[in-house]
Amino acid sequence: MIPVCSVDDVPAGEGRSIDVEGRRIALFNTPTGWYAIDHACPHAGGPLADGIAADCSVICPLHERRYALDTGAPIGHAGGPVATHRVQVLDGRVCVALGEDAGADDAAPAAAVAA
Amino acid sequence: MSMDGTVPGAPGVVVVGGGIAGQAVCEAVRELDALTPITLVCAEPRLPYDRVRLSEILVSGASCETLALRPAEWFTDHHVGTLVGRRVVEVRAAERLVVLDDGAELPYTALVLATGSDALMPPIPGIDQPHVHPFRGPEDCDAIRDAATTARHAAVIGGGLLGLEAARGIASQGCAVTVVHLMDRLMERQLDAGSAALLERALGMDVLFERQTAEIAPDRLRFAGGDELEADLVVVSIGIRPQAELGRATGCAVERGIVVDDGLRTTVDGVWAVGECAQHRGIVHGLVAPILDQARTAAAAICGDTTAAYEGSIPSAKLKVSDVPLVAIGATDGDGEVVSQDAGRGVYRKLVVHEGRAAGAILLGDVRGAEALLGLVRRGDEVEDPLAVLAASAEAGPAEWSDDTQVCDCNGVCKGQITAAVTEEGARTPREVMAMTRAGTGCGSCKATVVDLVALAAGGEVADEPAYLCPCKRQTREDLAAVVREQGLESVSEVSAACGTGRDCGACKPALAYLVSEVNANRHREERHARFINDRVHANIQKDGTFSVVPRMYGGVTTPEELRRIADVAEQFDVPLVKVTGGQRLDLLGVKKQDLPAVWEALGMPSGHAYAKAVRTVKTCVGEDFCRFGLGDSMGLGVELEKAWEGLHTPHKVKAGVSGCARNCAEATIKDVGLVAVGEGRWQVRVGGAAGGNVREADVLATVDSRAEALRVATTFLQLYRENADFKERTYDFVPRWGLDRIREEVLGEASGAALRERFRLAKAAVTDPWLERREPYHPRQFTDLDDEPAAAREPAVVGPPEEALR
Numbered sequence: 001m002i003p004v005c006s007v008d009d010v011p012a013g014e015g016r017s018i019d020v021e022g023r024r025i026a027l028f029n030t031p032t033g034w035y036a037i038d039h040a041c042p043h044a045g046g047p048l049a050d051g052i053a054a055d056c057s058v059i060c061p062l063h064e065r066r067y068a069l070d071t072g073a074p075i076g077h078a079g080g081p082v083a084t085h086r087v088q089v090l091d092g093r094v095c096v097a098l099g100e101d102a103g104a105d106d107a108a109p110a111a112a113v114a115a
Numbered sequence: 116m117s118m119d120g121t122v123p124g125a126p127g128v129v130v131v132g133g134g135i136a137g138q139a140v141c142e143a144v145r146e147l148d149a150l151t152p153i154t155l156v157c158a159e160p161r162l163p164y165d166r167v168r169l170s171e172i173l174v175s176g177a178s179c180e181t182l183a184l185r186p187a188e189w190f191t192d193h194h195v196g197t198l199v200g201r202r203v204v205e206v207r208a209a210e211r212l213v214v215l216d217d218g219a220e221l222p223y224t225a226l227v228l229a230t231g232s233d234a235l236m237p238p239i240p241g242i243d244q245p246h247v248h249p250f251r252g253p254e255d256c257d258a259i260r261d262a263a264t265t266a267r268h269a270a271v272i273g274g275g276l277l278g279l280e281a282a283r284g285i286a287s288q289g290c291a292v293t294v295v296h297l298m299d300r301l302m303e304r305q306l307d308a309g310s311a312a313l314l315e316r317a318l319g320m321d322v323l324f325e326r327q328t329a330e331i332a333p334d335r336l337r338f339a340g341g342d343e344l345e346a347d348l349v350v351v352s353i354g355i356r357p358q359a360e361l362g363r364a365t366g367c368a369v370e371r372g373i374v375v376d377d378g379l380r381t382t383v384d385g386v387w388a389v390g391e392c393a394q395h396r397g398i399v400h401g402l403v404a405p406i407l408d409q410a411r412t413a414a415a416a417i418c419g420d421t422t423a424a425y426e427g428s429i430p431s432a433k434l435k436v437s438d439v440p441l442v443a444i445g446a447t448d449g450d451g452e453v454v455s456q457d458a459g460r461g462v463y464r465k466l467v468v469h470e471g472r473a474a475g476a477i478l479l480g481d482v483r484g485a486e487a488l489l490g491l492v493r494r495g496d497e498v499e500d501p502l503a504v505l506a507a508s509a510e511a512g513p514a515e516w517s518d519d520t521q522v523c524d525c526n527g528v529c530k531g532q533i534t535a536a537v538t539e540e541g542a543r544t545p546r547e548v549m550a551m552t553r554a555g556t557g558c559g560s561c562k563a564t565v566v567d568l569v570a571l572a573a574g575g576e577v578a579d580e581p582a583y584l585c586p587c588k589r590q591t592r593e594d595l596a597a598v599v600r601e602q603g604l605e606s607v608s609e610v611s612a613a614c615g616t617g618r619d620c621g622a623c624k625p626a627l628a629y630l631v632s633e634v635n636a637n638r639h640r641e642e643r644h645a646r647f648i649n650d651r652v653h654a655n656i657q658k659d660g661t662f663s664v665v666p667r668m669y670g671g672v673t674t675p676e677e678l679r680r681i682a683d684v685a686e687q688f689d690v691p692l693v694k695v696t697g698g699q700r701l702d703l704l705g706v707k708k709q710d711l712p713a714v715w716e717a718l719g720m721p722s723g724h725a726y727a728k729a730v731r732t733v734k735t736c737v738g739e740d741f742c743r744f745g746l747g748d749s750m751g752l753g754v755e756l757e758k759a760w761e762g763l764h765t766p767h768k769v770k771a772g773v774s775g776c777a778r779n780c781a782e783a784t785i786k787d788v789g790l791v792a793v794g795e796g797r798w799q800v801r802v803g804g805a806a807g808g809n810v811r812e813a814d815v816l817a818t819v820d821s822r823a824e825a826l827r828v829a830t831t832f833l834q835l836y837r838e839n840a841d842f843k844e845r846t847y848d849f850v851p852r853w854g855l856d857r858i859r860e861e862v863l864g865e866a867s868g869a870a871l872r873e874r875f876r877l878a879k880a881a882v883t884d885p886w887l888e889r890r891e892p893y894h895p896r897q898f899t900d901l902d903d904e905p906a907a908a909r910e911p912a913v914v915g916p917p918e919e920a921l922r
Contacts, residue, residue, distance in 0.1 A: 005901045011894040013644025014651075018901035027901065047660040049900065050648040050708075054621030057191070061648045061656050066191070066621070075191050077199070 001088055001095035009094075015058065017049035020096055025085060027094060028053050028069055035069035036085040036096045043079050126152070126222035128417060129213055131203045131361065132229035133157025135166060136390025136406045138184045140227050141195050143414030151418075153195045154221065156213075159252065160200040162187060167403055172256040173284030179253040188620060206365040208383050225385055225417045228362050228373060232355035232391040232401070241331030247349045250281040262348045263288035270294075270336055270346035272328055274301045276432060278352035282320055285350070293321040293344060295328060295336065297353075305432050305443035309456065310463045310477045317439045317461050317480065357392045357399050372399040377424040379413035387413045396427055404428060404524040411527075429493050431524055433482075442485040445475035445492045453501040466498070466505045473498050484508025486520050486530075486564070493521075513567050522568065523561045528554035530568060537572035545569045584630070584842065585623030590614055592630065592841055599634045606640035607631055625650070626842035629728065629764060633837060636874060637764075637881030643893055649726035652898055653885040654711055656726075662711060663704040665725035666718050667761065670735045670753035670773075671699030677720065684717045698732030698770060700725065709903045712889035721761070722886045728843075729764045730771070730833075733757040734782065738775035738792075747792025749775035752822055756790070759830060762882035766840040766849075769833065782806065787846040788829050789813050798825035802832050802858070803850030811847045814855050817863060827872070831862045834875040 002020055010016045010029040017026045017039040024039040026049035037058070041048050046062030053059075057075055059066045066075040072084040086097040128144050128151055130137045141153050157163065164182040171177050190197050198215070205214040206226065213221045234249035236242055246266075248259050263269060263285045271282040274296030285292045294301075300311035301322065315322055323344065330337040336344045362373035367381040372394030379387045379395070390406045391399060400406060405428035415423035431444040449469030456463050460480060466488065467475035473491040478484070487508050491498070498504050518531030536542045536551045545566045549555045555562040584592045595614055604610050607627045624645035632639045643651045654662035666681065681701055685693050691705040700723055706714055715722075724731055733756050736742065738749030753773040760771075772783035773790045783789030785806040791799040797820055804813025816832060819825050835858065840849040850858065861867045892898065895905035 009896055009901055009905070011643065011896065013642070016896060016899075016901050044658070045660075046658075047648075047656075050651075050656065050660070052621045052624055052647065053644065054624060055191075057621060059621050062658060064622075073196060075187075077187070 001086075001090075001097050003090075003093045003095045005094050007089060007092050007094055013053060015049035015051065015053055017047065020085075020098060023098060025096065025098075026058075027087070027096070028058065030054075030056065030069065032056055034087040034089060034094055036087045037067065037069060037072055038083045038085075041065055041067075042074075042082055048082065126211070126224050128153045128225045128227065129221055129223040130155045130227045130229055131213070132227075132231055132390070132392070133159055133161070133163045133197075133199070134229060134231045134390065135163065135184065135403060136231065136392075136410060137227070137229035138163040139407050139410030140229055140389055140413060141193075143411045144417060145193050145195065147414055147418040151224075154198065155190075155195055156198045156201055156203055156215070156221075158200070158202045161253075162190070162197060162199060164253075166252075169250075169253070169256060170280035170284050172253055173260055173281065174287045176260060182253075188622075191620070203361060206361065206386070208365055208386060211385055223385070225387065227413060227417070228365075228367075228381070228386065228388040228392055229390045230358040230361055230392040232357050234351065235354040235356045236351055237353065239328055239331055241333075242351065244331060244333060246333065246347055247331055247351060250277055250350050250352045256284075259285065259348070259350055260288060263290040266290050266348035268293070268345045269348040269350065270344055271350045271352060272336075273352035273354070274298070274322060274324075275304070275352065275354070276302060278350075279318065279320075281350045281352055283318070285348070286320065290348070291321075293323060293346070295323050295326050295338075295344065297325065297327055299324050302443070305430075305447065306477060306479075307447045307465065309454065310443075310465065310479050313456075313458065313461055313463045313479055314439065314441065355391060355401055357394070359392055362386075362388060362392065370394055370397075377412075377426065378416040378421075379409055379425060380416065387417065389413045395425065398427065400428060400430070402428075402430055402432060404431065404527070407526055429489075431489055431492075433485075440478075440480060440482045442476070442478045442482045442489075444477075444485070444489050447475055447477065449474045451501065453505050455505060464505060464509070466501050466508075468498050468501050471497055471499075473504075481509065484511055486516065486522055487511055489524065490520055513564060514571055522564055523552075523554035526553040528552050533565060533568045534572040537569055542569075543573070584626055585620060595627070595630055596634050599631055604631060605635065605638075607642050607645040609640075625728075629766065629842055632764060633878070636877035641893070643897075650885075652708055652711055653715075653722055653888065654706065654708075654726055657704065659705075661705045661707055663702050663725070664706050664711070664714055664718075665696060665700050665702050665723035666720035667723040667757075668700050668720075669757045669761075670733055670750050672735070672750060672754060673701075680718060680720070684714055687717060688714055696725070696732075698725075699734050700732055709899050711898050712892075715886040715889045721884045724762065724885075727764060728767050729762070730757075730760040730769045732770055733760075734770070734772040734786070736773075736775050736778075736780035738773075742775060744778060745775040745792070746794045747775050747796070747798065748822070749773040749781060749790075749792060752790060752798075752825065753781070755822075756826060756829065759826060759879075760833060762884065763833075763837070763878060765833070765837050766842050767845045769836075769846065771829075784813050785810065786813060788832065790825050790829060793818065796821060798822065800825055800828045800832070803846045805845065805847035807845075814850060816855070816859060828862060830875060831868045831871045832858065834871040834878075835861050837878070838871075838874070 004018050012029055015026045015028040025036050026039040028035045030053055039049055041060040043065045046060040048058055048060055050061045051058040056069050057066050065077055067082045068075055072081040083099050085099050088095045130140050137155055141155050163184045164179055165184055168182050202216040203213045204216050211223050234251040248255050269285045269290050269292040271278050272295045274294050282292050282294050300308055301315055327339040328336050329339045331349055334347050336346050357372035359369045359373045363369045365383055367383050368374040372392055373381055373388040375381055375388050375393045375395050379389055381388050389409045391401050408428055409425050412423045412425040429445045433442050446467050449467040451468040454465045462480035465477040472495045476488040516530050520530045522528055522530055532552050533548055533554055536548045542548045542551055548569050555565040584595055598614055607624055610627050610631055625647050628645040648656050654664050656662055685703055688710055690703045694702045696702045733753040735749045735753030739745035769787045771788040772781040772786040774781040774783040775792045783791050785804040789801040789804055793799050799818045800816045801813035802816045805811040817828050836846055836849055899905050
């Protein structure tokens with residue numbers, strides 16, 4: 001697990017992006033816990049961390065594609081999934097483990113661990 | 116589980132086929148079990164739609180989306196995973212695994228084949244030419260519709276229900292069409308000779324009977340026996356072929372369709388089949404009602420009910436070709452029958468009796484009593500005096516029906532359930548009743564009856580169909596506003612907790628943020644997670660994730676000093692593009708999010724709100740100061756108007772224009788609000804104009820005698836729009852929806868106008884320049900990502916007008 005930020009760094013209900021080992025990921029602080037997914041929307045590269053998050057999903061700010069935060073699955077559209085990464089909160093630090101095949105298209109989806 | 120991530124959840128029910136049957140299985144399983152993961156695999160590039168209403172596309176050119184069985188949110192809300200545009204290529208029943216076309220593997224505990232059917236395309240020579248079409252999917256409809264606009268003469272092979280719908284669709288495009296039928300009468304499976312003849316007359320189409328097409332040439336059909344028919348567009352609709360390939364490959368017994376037992380189980384363990392691909396007791400059902408019965412039974416069996424049994428259905432069909440009402444139920448012939456026929460009026464009513472019991476009915480031209488007769492046939496009631504029964508059926512209206520009279524055949528909904536939805540569960544509109552009971556959501560042919568029954572149960576007229584603020588809340592803007600007022604709610608979270616399902620879908624959060632702000636005269640608890648990114652950083656997001664910055668430039672008027680500052684900022688921050696916007700402002704494009712505070716600081720100009728649902732710009736012409744033709748001070752009034760409205764949020768963006776004469780250089784007549792000088796100090800106030808996808812000339816709300824009055828009327832209208840439009844409803848939709856008369860009444864009425872202006876004053880008092888957040892961000896990381904330096908933290912505060920503004 002790689003510590004990426006403090007729990008105070010992401011405003012409640014929002015997402016922020018960060019570079020982790022060369023991969024741009026988006027981290028979300030939601031009422032049901034923390035989630036990490038790839039930052040770039042598989043559709044047109046939209047910045048997912050800037051999307052509106054609700055009910056364990058995020059809506060891309062560019063073209064409103066929606067993805068499940070826990071599985072990365074597309075919701076309500078035919079596009080591909082977004083890769084997800086494991087998150088753990090330890091002593092107020094948010095830590096991320098990149099999906100096993102980070103960098104490949106088929107990074108392992110993994111459920112986020114609630115804070 | 117496959118690691119490509121497309122597969123939501125653990126093994127559960129996998130439904131193959133995104134048609135009516137597949138949808139019905141998902142719904143039926145979800146009704147019985149809220150938790151089992153369900154995945155629907157749709158080969159077509161769209162979510163399930165109502166194929167029964169396909170001919171609407173042909174007739175009206177409607178998009179397939181209007182036929183969707185459920186909105187996309189339904190699948191999210193019910194946790195049904197969807198794989199759209201994907202095919203199942205293999206089932207490994209021993210491993211309980213399906214393989215998709217891209218190699219992904221999907222495990223299942225229960226697999227439901229709902230693969231439907233294909234159009235039957237017989238091996239007639241010439242059938243594979245481009246001017247020959249099946250009539251099966253939306254793409255076929257589009258192709259036929261296109262061809263019908265240029266074709267000289269069309270032929271439809273097949274005189275069944277679908278063939279007739281196709282023919283009517285082609286005729287509606289102004290193309291001559293002939294129906295070619297192998298049998299001696301139309302719809303021979305549902306109709307007897309008498310009713311078929313009347314139908315043929317009522318349809319008024321050319322029909323050739325007992326013709327077998329031997330060859331399709333590029334411009335004609337050649338029939339066995341030698342005669343020909345000119346046709347450069349050919350539609351083939353002679354039947355369907357169950358799509359049983361996947362079932363066969365899976366190892367299921369297949370005859371005409373995939374063989375299933377009364378629990379809809381195939382011969383392979385853990386695999387079910389439902390709908391047009393399935394063969395039950397030797398019959399392949401192709402109508403909606405039996406398919407939905409099957410789906411319910413299959414779902415029960417999948418969820419562990421070992422006694423669930425489908426015992427077949429009485430076929431009933433309703434013709435959906437325009438103005439010819441037709442219902443055919445069960446058998447067309449029996450050992451007894453009574454017919455009431457009025458050829459002059461085109462009415463044919465028949466009750467078929469077999470061994471003393473009701474066995475079938477045909478109603479053409481007058482379908483009163485269809486529900487009662489269907490019940491009679493379905494139950495196999497004894498009929499002592501068929502003549503009296505047939506006569507009585509026409510007399511009984513919905514009011515007289517018994518509670519167990521089935522109204523919606525597709526979903527098996529009885530009158531009593533509809534009444535109960537109104538009287539016991541508080542539904543107020545047909546749409547709510549339909550959502551609650553599912554009545555009218557199948558083929559839709561009973562919708563009018565549902566409306567009647569809702570009115571009956573509600574004791575009179577029914578309310579207008581509501582426009583929900585969001586499907587996740589199932590409440591209208593007015594309903595939600597009332598709750599906000601009554602409970603004194605101050606934030607989106609409070610509204611979400613108090614209303615609807617108690618959670619946000621996300622898509623409606625910005626709408627709720629506007630609502631909670633507007634209802635509270637801009638005084639509310641601001642939650643940025645409910646705002647679109649543009650409103651979180653006060654700039655407009657671009658396709659590469661950078662932002663564009665548009666400083667306010669009132670009336671499009673600027674100064675050398677401002678221009679110099681803008682130029683300096685553009686250089687300082689390496690702005691890649693500087694452009695004049697359509698609203699006469701300067702746009703700095705390509706600014707990085709973390710640079711936004713510094714860009715504003717350097718500009719020192721207020722926010723142009725070019726990113727928000729807010730008052731954007733007031734475009735002006737040069738007016739009387741310099742123009743040879745100017746009749747009024749358009750620049751001065753434009754600046755005044757923009758300052759009066761600056762910073763106000765609105766249901767959608769508002770763009771205004773002020774033109775100094777009728778030459779209209781500011782294009783004020785196609786703005787949300789436009790003022791046009793008409794001479795002698797008089798101004799025309801126009802509202803509801805558009806120059807987007809639809810061009811709409813703004814309506815003249817009033818012509819007034821002074822500049823002050825023009826400003827007052829325009830402002831009163833703006834507040835009316837702010838308070839009453841649905842979120843994302845532009846004025847050009849709002850104005851026709853409300854009607855100009857009603858708008859005039861509210862805006863120009865003395866008391867109503869004054870009240871609107873007072874509420875406008877309160878809202879305006881709360882306006883601050885959002886760009887001031889550059890110095891006081893709502894969160895240290897308002898503008899930065901985690902690898903950028905954050906700003907200092909500050910305490911969150913209630914935003915809103917100062918107390919004194921509230922009196």
